[in-house]
Amino acid sequence: MTVDATMRDLRRCFDGRVPAVIATSSAAGVPNITYLSAVHPVDEERVALSNQFMSKTSRNLAENPHASLMLLDPFNYCEYRLTLRYERTDRRGPVFERLREDVDRVAALAGMRDVFRLRSADICRVERIELIRDLGTSMPVDERGHRPVTLAASAELVRRISRCADLESVMDVALVGLDELLGYRHSSVMLLDEVGARLFTIASHGFPAEGVGSEVEVGEGVAGAAADRCEPVRVGQLRQMRKYSHSVRRSFEASTQVGPGLDVPLPELGDTQSRLAVPALARGELAGVLVVDSPISLAFDDDDEAVLAVVAALVAQAIDNERSNADVVDRGTSSAPVAPRPPSGEETHVRFFAGDGSVFLDGDYLIRGVAGRILWSLVQRYLQEAQTEFTNKELRLDRSLDLPGFRDNLDTRLVMLKRRLDERDAPLRMERTGRGRFRLEVATALRLEAHD
Amino acid sequence: MFDSTTIEFFHSGCAVLIGSTDADATPHAGRGWGLTVVDATAGRVRVLADAADEVTLANLRVGSIVAITTASVRTLRSIQLKGRVVSVEAATEVDIAKQQQYTKDFIGDIHETDGEPMEMLTRWSDCGVVPFVIDVDDSFDQTPGPSAGTRMAVTDS
Numbered sequence: 001m002t003v004d005a006t007m008r009d010l011r012r013c014f015d016g017r018v019p020a021v022i023a024t025s026s027a028a029g030v031p032n033i034t035y036l037s038a039v040h041p042v043d044e045e046r047v048a049l050s051n052q053f054m055s056k057t058s059r060n061l062a063e064n065p066h067a068s069l070m071l072l073d074p075f076n077y078c079e080y081r082l083t084l085r086y087e088r089t090d091r092r093g094p095v096f097e098r099l100r101e102d103v104d105r106v107a108a109l110a111g112m113r114d115v116f117r118l119r120s121a122d123i124c125r126v127e128r129i130e131l132i133r134d135l136g137t138s139m140p141v142d143e144r145g146h147r148p149v150t151l152a153a154s155a156e157l158v159r160r161i162s163r164c165a166d167l168e169s170v171m172d173v174a175l176v177g178l179d180e181l182l183g184y185r186h187s188s189v190m191l192l193d194e195v196g197a198r199l200f201t202i203a204s205h206g207f208p209a210e211g212v213g214s215e216v217e218v219g220e221g222v223a224g225a226a227a228d229r230c231e232p233v234r235v236g237q238l239r240q241m242r243k244y245s246h247s248v249r250r251s252f253e254a255s256t257q258v259g260p261g262l263d264v265p266l267p268e269l270g271d272t273q274s275r276l277a278v279p280a281l282a283r284g285e286l287a288g289v290l291v292v293d294s295p296i297s298l299a300f301d302d303d304d305e306a307v308l309a310v311v312a313a314l315v316a317q318a319i320d321n322e323r324s325n326a327d328v329v330d331r332g333t334s335s336a337p338v339a340p341r342p343p344s345g346e347e348t349h350v351r352f353f354a355g356d357g358s359v360f361l362d363g364d365y366l367i368r369g370v371a372g373r374i375l376w377s378l379v380q381r382y383l384q385e386a387q388t389e390f391t392n393k394e395l396r397l398d399r400s401l402d403l404p405g406f407r408d409n410l411d412t413r414l415v416m417l418k419r420r421l422d423e424r425d426a427p428l429r430m431e432r433t434g435r436g437r438f439r440l441e442v443a444t445a446l447r448l449e450a451h452d
Numbered sequence: 453m454f455d456s457t458t459i460e461f462f463h464s465g466c467a468v469l470i471g472s473t474d475a476d477a478t479p480h481a482g483r484g485w486g487l488t489v490v491d492a493t494a495g496r497v498r499v500l501a502d503a504a505d506e507v508t509l510a511n512l513r514v515g516s517i518v519a520i521t522t523a524s525v526r527t528l529r530s531i532q533l534k535g536r537v538v539s540v541e542a543a544t545e546v547d548i549a550k551q552q553q554y555t556k557d558f559i560g561d562i563h564e565t566d567g568e569p570m571e572m573l574t575r576w577s578d579c580g581v582v583p584f585v586i587d588v589d590d591s592f593d594q595t596p597g598p599s600a601g602t603r604m605a606v607t608d609s
Contacts, residue, residue, distance in 0.1 A: 017566075023471035023481035023519070030534065031479050031519040033471025034594055056601050060479075068471075068481040074568075077576045081481065132505075135575050239566060247528035248597045271567075 005080055005129045007044050013071035013080065014040055016102065017237040017297055019244075021070040022049065024060035032056045037244060038102040039069070040095070042123060047084070048095050049122040050103055061086040061122055069124075070132075074237075074297070079133035084124035096121045105235055106245045108225045149303045153181040154310060161314045166435070168203075168415045170318040174290075174311055175205035182307065184292045186272075189280075189315060190216070190223050191288035191416075194370065194409050199227055199289060202416045207293075212419040213367045223289045226277035230286055232305045234276045236298035274299035278308040280316035287316040322411040346444040348427045352376040353451045361426055370409070371417040373401050378440050379428070379448060392436045414438070453495035453588065461531070462487050462497070462522055465557025470501055471519035472511035482508035485581050486547075486554035487522060495588035497533065500543075500551050503580030512540050512584050520586070521594055525561035530594035531604065535586040547583045 013020075016038060023033040034057060038050035047069070051058045061067060065086035072079045090096040096118070103118040157177040164170045171189055178184040188204035188211070201214045219228040226233040235241060274294040280287045290312040294300065351360040358368035359375050367375065377398055381387040395401065396410055403410060418430040418438075427443040454462070468484030486500040499520055501508050512518065516537050523530035543551075559573035591604045 021469055021481050023469075023479040025471075025473045025477045025479040027477065029473045029475075029477035030517050031471035031473045032532070033469045033479075033481055033519045033521045034532065034600075035469075035521075035523060035528075035530070035596070037596065053598060053600050064477055064479075066478045068479050070481045070483075077572050079576075133576065135572065243526075243528060243565065244596060247595060250595075250597070273567075 005131045007041060007126065007129065009078070009131070010041070010071060010073075010080060010082075010129065012073050012075055015074065015236055015298060017074040017240055018072040019240070022057055023068040024057050025064050025066065026060050027063040032060055036069075037106065038099055039071070040099050040102070040121075042095050046087070046123055046125055047082070048090070048099050049124060050099050050118055051089075051120045051122055052103060052118055058089070058120070058122055061124075067124060077133070077135050078131060081130045081132050082126050083128040083130075085127055086122060086124050088123050090121045090123055091119070095123065105222070105225060105233065106241055106248070108220050108222070149182055149307045154307050157181050157311065158314065161311070161318075164318070166432070167318050167322045167411060168418070168432070170315060171203035171415070174315055175203060178292065178308075178311065179205060184304075184308075186293040188291045188293075189288055190227075190291065191319065191409070191412050192218070192227060192286055194403070196286075199223055200369075200416065202288070202412055203419065210419070210423045212416055212423055213371065222275045223277040223291050226279050226289050226291075227286060230279045230281065232276065232278045232309065234274075234300050234305065236274045236300065238272050238275060239297075271295045273297040276300040276304055276308060278305060278312045280312035280319070282313070282316035282320035287319045288312075290315060319412060323409075346427070347447055348444045349447050349449065350376075350379055351449045351451065355452060361424070361428075364424070366424060366426070367417060367420050370401060370403065371413045371420070374410075374413060374417055375428070376450075377401060379442075379446055382440055382442060383446060383448065388440050388442075389433065390438055390440065392438075453591075454489055454492045458531070459489045459492055461524070461529070462489055464524070465554060465559075465561045466522045466524045466529075467558065468499065468554075469521040469523070470499065470508055471521070472508050472516070474507075474511055480507045480511055484520065485558075485577070485579065486550045487520065488550060490585065495535070496538070496585060497535075497588060498547075498583055498585050500547060500554070500581040500583050503543075503582045509540070509582055512537050514539065518586055523594070525558065526565050528596055530596070530600075532592040532594040533586070533588045534590045534592075535588035538585040538587055540582065540584040543581055543583055547581060551581050 019035040020039045021033065022036050023031055025031045036049055040048045042048050067084040067086065069082040069084055070079060071082065099121045100118040160173050160177050161170055164173050175187045178187050186206040189202050190199035191202050192199055196218065198215050198217055201211050204210050216224045218224050222233050222235055272293045273296055275291065277289050277291045279289055290308055292308060349362050356368050357370065357372035359366045359372040374395060377400055378390065392410060396403065421429055429441045431439045431441060433439050468487050470482040470484045472480050482505045483502055484499050485502065488498045490496040490498050514537050517534060518537060519532055519534050521530060521532040555577045559577050562568050562573055563570050593599055593602045593604055
């Protein structure tokens, strides 16, 4: 027995956690049935169907406007069948753009933005909605996994951040506060690099591995997409999206339209289902992205976007302040050479590859790029000049670092390098000794080896 | 028509979808609950339709064309078969056993790969079945991507 239902009953069916099924037919009556990657409600009477590959579905709709669509509510397993009648195809406009966001997110996950694009949105009128399967009981609806966002908790987090004296403290306080006050257990901050091409992780909280220094291209993955568009990007069914995007990528590779490449690194949580990435902007410019993860599907909503936008703005402001004060150095101790502490009998082999600035400690990869070149410069000065006290200003004048002349990100690179050394429990550590200055602490003898 | 790898795929716990049409070429989407290759050389398969899906059952007229899409829950590899209905029959004990084994494999794959709760999946998949037999004329690679819809080569079994 089937029961009629309404579009309102379907609102949870469109999140993409369970793919929709569509049957169409040629004018001659030859049916076609397939999964659809994205279906969106347009209004109370219409839905939009995605078309990425000039599919048989679209061709059939052009000659026979009837279609049958099956949707499943992922929360209660109610299954619906919609009788559709094709009305038009959109290649631009608000409906197309909304559907394109879904497709772009999948493309970003698979690193295929250049080839996997929404071609059109087929708009269909919904003539009938039938409830065809109803388990009859209320289902275990997923919990959000974090407490409701309140103004009071948000205000307390803002207060805590505003007390911080430096960028590193801002990162720590913001991420710990997101957990303690608002229940976002897993979070990270990624910063934009000097040329605006990549994001690198500068701080994280609640992951098995901190992942400091990990990178992603702007435009790739959820964080990269948020940076690319300077808009929040939210996904609530990463597992399904990942499966779909990997399948599409394999298919593209088989057709030789893209090379094998690298998969965009996905969250380190292991079972991440939801991710929200919010751009951090200061003075209208992108500084980085604040990311929160959850193992629960559909964990984030508009309220989460709003509160994270506030925190992201504070983080961006802190980065901007750090840059503005780039040449400020606390008075006091001199940066003159200081005799290093006698190292232990152990030796650490430091290898540097000039090509990409990568540094390996005893054969283990540590870091690359600007941060790698900074470390190489520090250890050279340590060995050649016995220098252990450094200022940001003198590093900024070091041509070997190849820093851009404007907005060099040196301070954030130093924070990242310090955290990476701490994370790896390395025999080299950096300790902040004042604004714009730090000390290099070395626990073993060093053997340096440079490669082109 | 079907090689051993394809037969293995059909007999695994992949999703089964049934597309059918009425006399006016109005399409209808339905679910299947198991597919068995009866004759690999001739391309004859036996599909278990949902007994409660009255429209699909009405559309399964002998000689009518149906589309059957099978899709791996784990990889999304997908194949669509198109062929003509040879017969619609009453479910036998073999069919019931096939449905039980298929359902176990299918919802087991969903549970393992997508994390959906087993209790809900078990209840969702609980249904009666009506078997029908089709002779497959064509098969298409339906895996998401640029090659979706490509006609598959006929292979000797």
